[in-house]
Amino acid sequence: MSILTNAARFATGAQVRLACRAGSLSDPTAGLAPGAAQANLVIVPQSAAFEFLLFCQRNPKPCPVLEVTEPGSASPVQFAPDADLRTDLPRYRVWRHGELTDEPTDIRDLWQPDFVAFLIGCSFTFEAALIAGGVPVRHIDLGCNVPMFRTNRPCRAAGRFSGPLVVSMRPMTPALAIQAVQVTARYPGVHGAPIHIGAPAELGIKDLARPDFGDAVLLRPGEVPVFWACGVTPQCALMEARLPLALTHAPGCMFVTDVKDESLAVG
C-alpha cells in the first residue's frame, strides 16, 4: 500500500467513500477521484427542510441543489446509491444553535430519524473544467485554498435562513476571464457563470488581501478579480438559522459522488 499514491488509491468516488467509512481517510478531498463530482453536504431536521430547500431555490447560484435525500435516509440514490452520508465523508461539522461544537469523522451517533440531507454543487467541478478549458486556476497552482469573501449582497431569505452572498475569487487576465465565463456558464449545477468581474468595492469587499475564508491570492499586473457565488453561502445561512442541531461537511472534506463532472454540464 505504501507505494500507492493518493491518485491511485482514490481513483473513484467509491474508493474515497470506503476509505472514509473504514476510518483511513479524514483529509480534504481536493484532487481525489479526478472527474468525479464532489458536493457540499448540509443536513437539517425535516421541520427546517422546506425553508432550506426554498432558500436554495431562491438563491440558486450559491446553493445549486444536486440531490435531497428522503427524510431519515442517508442514501443519495441519484449521486451515489451505495453511499452512506453518515460515514462516507472524511470529516463533518456539528452545529448546535448556530455554533460549531464538534468536527467528528462519523455522524452515526448524531443521526436522527427526521434528518434530511442536501447535496449542493461544489466549485471543484468547474475548476476542473476551467483547467481542461485552458484557464489556469491560481490557488490550485499555488497549492492553497481559494479566497472567499462575504459580500454586501443579501441572499433572498426563506424562513429562518438568510445571510450574505459569499463569493470565491480567482484572478485572471481579461481574456481568460471571458473564457472562464463561457466555461463555467455550462455548469449551472455547480455555481455557473461568475456573478461579478472587476471591482471588489461593488460587492462591498474592502481588501482582496484579507479574505473572510480561505487564503489570500493576490492579483498580478493586468489581472482582474473574477467572483463566483460560493458554497459557503448556505453554511452561513445555516449558522444564521440557529437550528438546535444541524450537520455539514468540514471545509474541503467533500462528499465524492459517482457522477462525472461532465454530466453536470449543459449546452
Next chain:
Amino acid sequence: MSILTNAARFATGAQVRLACRAGSLSDPTAGLAPGAAQANLVIVPQSAAFEFLLFCQRNPKPCPVLEVTEPGSASPVQFAPDADLRTDLPRYRVWRHGELTDEPTDIRDLWQPDFVAFLIGCSFTFEAALIAGGVPVRHIDLGCNVPMFRTNRPCRAAGRFSGPLVVSMRPMTPALAIQAVQVTARYPGVHGAPIHIGAPAELGIKDLARPDFGDAVLLRPGEVPVFWACGVTPQCALMEARLPLALTHAPGCMFVTDVKDESLAVG
C-alpha cells in the same frame, strides 16, 4: 374600448392581471402581453409544500420552479410584486382529494393562511423563442392547443407526489428539430431542451393522433415528432397526491408575469 384589439388592451402583464381582477377577462392568456413570461400556478397547504418543492427539484424539466411565495402570501415578489395570485388569473381550478370540483374566476374565498403558491415555467416562453428563432410551431399556426401525452416514464416521486412524465409534441423537419434543440436549451426555466425526438413508442405513446390532453396535430411527410417535458406533469402529480384542497390555474389561463421571456434565457 370596442375598437381596441386584445393586443392593445393587454400589452403588459399588469393590464392582463388588472382585467382578471376586475372580472373582465376569464379567457385563456395565449398571445396576451407578448414578451411577458407566463406561468403555471400550483397552490398547496404548507404541510405539503416541502414534498411538492422536492418533487419539482427532482423533476426539473417538467417542473421548473420560477418562484415560491411566502406561506400565506399571494404576492409573487420576484415575478410580479404588485400581483395578487387570488384574483389575477382568468380562471382557476379547485381540487379536493384529487378531484376537480370547481373552476372559479377568483379564489379569495378559498385562500387559507397556510397556502404556498408555486409559479412554474410555461412553454409559451420557449414557443415565442422558437418562432423568433425561425422555427414555426404547428399548433399555433393551426390555431389549436398543443398535443400532450402521458409517457411510460415515471417522475421521481417525493412524498405523496408521483406520476408519469407528461410531454408535449411539436412536429418538425429534422433540420428544424436540431434548431429547436438549440433554441429551447437556452430556457431551462421553461422546460429547456426536448426530452425525446423520433420514436413515440420509446415513450410508451401508442398513437400520436390520440393525445391525452390538448388537440391532435399530425406529422407531415419528412417530419419527426419532438417531445418536451410539459407543465401538465405537476398537475397530474397534484391529482395523485389527493390533498384535501389544492388550487391551480385552469388550462391555458396562465399567470402573466412582469418578467420578460428573454430574461429567462441562459447562455
